[in-house]
Amino acid sequence: MTRILVIEDDSLVSRTIAAHLKKKGYEVKLAESGEEGLELYREFRPELTLLDIKLPDINGLEVLRQLKQLDKNAAVVVMTAFDDMKTTVEAIKSGAFEYLVKPLDYLELDLTMEKAFQLKALEEKVSYLIEEKQKEYQIDNIIGRSPQMREVFKIIGSVANTRANVLVQGESGTGKELVAKAIHYSSPWRDEPFIVINCSALPDTILESELFGHVKGAFTDAVTETRGKFEIAGKGTLFLDEIGDISPNLQSKLLRVIETRDFMKVGGEKILKTEARIIAATNQNLKELVNQGKFREDLYYRLKVVEIWLPPLRERKEDIPDLVAYLLEKINRDLKKNVKKVPPEVMEYLINRPWRGNVRELENALTRAVILAKGDVILKENLPFEPEEKSAGEPGFQMPKELVPLWEVEKRYIQYVLEATKGSKTKACQILGISRPTLDKKIKDYNLRVETTD
Ligand SMILES: Nc1ncnc2c1ncn2[C@@H]1O[C@H](COP(=O)(O)OP(=O)(O)OP(=O)(O)O)[C@@H](O)[C@H]1O
Numbered sequence: 001m002t003r004i005l006v007i008e009d010d011s012l013v014s015r016t017i018a019a020h021l022k023k024k025g026y027e028v029k030l031a032e033s034g035e036e037g038l039e040l041y042r043e044f045r046p047e048l049t050l051l052d053i054k055l056p057d058i059n060g061l062e063v064l065r066q067l068k069q070l071d072k073n074a075a076v077v078v079m080t081a082f083d084d085m086k087t088t089v090e091a092i093k094s095g096a097f098e099y100l101v102k103p104l105d106y107l108e109l110d111l112t113m114e115k116a117f118q119l120k121a122l123e124e125k126v127s128y129l130i131e132e133k134q135k136e137y138q139i140d141n142i143i144g145r146s147p148q149m150r151e152v153f154k155i156i157g158s159v160a161n162t163r164a165n166v167l168v169q170g171e172s173g174t175g176k177e178l179v180a181k182a183i184h185y186s187s188p189w190r191d192e193p194f195i196v197i198n199c200s201a202l203p204d205t206i207l208e209s210e211l212f213g214h215v216k217g218a219f220t221d222a223v224t225e226t227r228g229k230f231e232i233a234g235k236g237t238l239f240l241d242e243i244g245d246i247s248p249n250l251q252s253k254l255l256r257v258i259e260t261r262d263f264m265k266v267g268g269e270k271i272l273k274t275e276a277r278i279i280a281a282t283n284q285n286l287k288e289l290v291n292q293g294k295f296r297e298d299l300y301y302r303l304k305v306v307e308i309w310l311p312p313l314r315e316r317k318e319d320i321p322d323l324v325a326y327l328l329e330k331i332n333r334d335l336k337k338n339v340k341k342v343p344p345e346v347m348e349y350l351i352n353r354p355w356r357g358n359v360r361e362l363e364n365a366l367t368r369a370v371i372l373a374k375g376d377v378i379l380k381e382n383l384p385f386e387p388e389e390k391s392a393g394e395p396g397f398q399m400p401k402e403l404v405p406l407w408e409v410e411k412r413y414i415q416y417v418l419e420a421t422k423g424s425k426t427k428a429c430q431i432l433g434i435s436r437p438t439l440d441k442k443i444k445d446y447n448l449r450v451e452t453t454d
């Protein structure tokens with residue numbers, strides 16, 4: 001039964017309220033003073049408290065503050081007289097859910113309580129989810145005891161409590177996002193948002209409005225004003241994935257935000273402030289991009305206040321057995337299976353694979369082997385067999401390993417054709433079967449690299 005506490009010194013009023021609430025099926029307890037109310041709150045743990053602002057002993061506002069100290073999610077509805085609006089405003093500021101004017105209108109009381117319960121349920125759900133995330137992304141969930149990984153843990157530990165920007169570099173699938181989340185969720189700002197933006201997945205203009213938001217009418221599709229991720233992130237973390245892919249235009253805008261903490265929405269005039277910490281990641285060599293003039297050097301230095309290099313899996317083979325055990329636990333839990341045995345020759349095979357897709361590839365290979373297993377053993381025949389020579393030779397166009405939107409495939413394929421034709425747009429148009437203006441538009445929209453030869 002839902003528990004409700006009524007703190008009210010006028011016993012006639014409180015008994016009438018109690019009668020109404022009991023009729024509605026609530027369990028009700030009454031307190032006649034602030035002191036008694038606080039005491040009852042501790043043992044009764046009500047889901048909602050109705051609090052009179054004028055009490056004989058402690059001021060109602062003070063009771064409210066103490067209730068909130070006892071339980072920051074306490075749902076408190078304040079009851080007030082008409083001539084007491086100043087205190088009412090104070091009460092709302094101190095975290096009261098709502099105020100009701102006496103004498104109470106019971107229909108209003110019922111509606112208010114319903115709203116309060118809905119909000120409480122939502123708050124509980126959110127804190128549960130945050131807690132789950134925090135558990136999932138603890139540093140213990142990053143597996144590795146090789147010297148390179150120990151170094152990574154050391155940096156995570158020392159950077160988590162600071163606001164420094166971090167640049168995470170490493171091949172695809174080495175755990176860059178995992179490390180970024182570990183930093184965020186072990187920082188004092190772990191209750192604030194962790195927001196991921198994939199800089200290569202979005203055309204320039206969309207990325208800009210994702211980052212900074214836009215005002216109504218800023219462009220054709222801007223029918224309402226939106227908040228950008230820099231605003232939504234609060235004091236949390238903005239994870240800029242594939243940072244090497246952002247256009248020169250956005251590079252300079254990003255530099256400005258990092259330097260001044262100021263930004264404006266697309267089409268907007270008001271200057272907004274951001275407090276977010278930036279963690280950027282890339283699987284390209286950013287220094288190399290700087291040398292080639294494709295990435296601003298000043299931005300590069302602003303991003304890599306702290307740098308983390310994640311080693312490829314083939315350079316830390318000693319971590320593979322631990323990873324296999326950890327991943328098998330996780331996969332079996334997700335798939336509700338129990339395939340955890342790895343014969344020595346299979347482990348040997350796993351240790352010596354090149355794993356060009358690193359931990360992600362290992363995870364995918366094991367998932368497949370678990371699904372295909374007949375008994376409780378991982379069999380070599382169920383692991384993908386990929387001869388070394390194939391990956392060493394000319395790769396050809398590779399479909400993305402992850403599931404991506406159609407335009408992402410188009411973007412990568414056009415880039416691939418442009419490279420194959422050594423920048424000849426005429427040839428590229430013939431191969432792609434599209435007109436020159438269409439190609440030019442796509443190059444611009446997708447921000448493709450092209451060394452034009454015609
Ligand atoms: N050291 C590790 N311990 C446990 N799991 C790991 C580790 N490194 C990576 N993983 C797992 O491998 C998968 C890929 O990791 P993640 O997405 O962080 O890689 P990434 O470097 O961001 O890859 P990409 O460059 O392709 O975006 C995830 O499922 C992650 O949980």
Ligand SMILES: [Mg+2]
Nearest residue numbers: 176177241281
């Ligand atoms: Mg990633």
